[in-house]
Structures are given as structure tokens and as C-alpha cells.
Amino acid sequence: MSDYQQYIAEKEKIDFFINKGFRIKDVEENLEGSFLVLERNDGKKEISHEETLHIKHADSRKYFASLLIKQQRQEN
Template sequence: MSDYHLYLAERDKIDFLLQKGYRINGVLENLSGAFVQFEKEIDEETTTETLHILTAEARKYFSVMMIKQK
């Protein structure tokens, strides 16, 4: 898979979670990428999802999305 297609897949996963009502709660970056933690509260119960982001473009994308949710 090309880097561009990998970026599109990662962007779609981020958008999917954001559209379902999740918010970015935390980010852990290391040499193997970024682990983005999403959180959603449903009936006083917190659900979390974690995505492993590999591409630099997707890192920029979730950074912009974090700024927008503030």
C-alpha cells in the first residue's frame, strides 16, 4: 500500500471515531508512530479506543482535529 493510501485509511479511521462522538483524549508518540486515544461517554460509562497512526500526514491531521475540538 502506498503512503498516500495508508494516510487515507488512517484519516478515515480518525473521522469515523470523531463522527461517532469520540473526542481525542491523549496522544503518545514514539519512534513507531503515534498512539491516539479517543474517549466517549455513554450513560456515565466511558468507552475508549486507541489508533496507531504511522504517517506524518495523519499526525498532522489529528493535530488539527484536536485543535478544532478545543
């Protein structure tokens, strides 16, 4: 897979979950990339769904960082 195709594939995964109502809960960085933890609440505290994505491409990490900033602005 080309570098650009890897970026697009990771971006599409992130967009898929964001469009389904998931929000970024946590980010863990290491030498292999980022582990992006997404969470969706269905309006009840006891019902929560989590997904973890392994993001390797630098441009994909920049992309979700911009989404995280936007998310934080909406919360304030």
C-alpha cells in the same frame, strides 16, 4: 500499500471515531508513530468507551493535530 493510501486509511479510521462522538483524550508519541487515545462518554460518568489508534503517517498525525486544536477551541 502506497503512501497516499496509508494516509487515507488512517484518516478514515480517525474520522470514523470522531463521527461516532469520540473525542481525543491523549496522544503518545514514539519512534513508531503516534498512539491516539479516543474516548466517548454516554452521558454517564461510569460509562466510558476508549479506543486506541496507531497512527504512523506524518500527514495523518498533522490531521489529528488539527482536530485536537479544533476540539480545544470548542471546549473554551
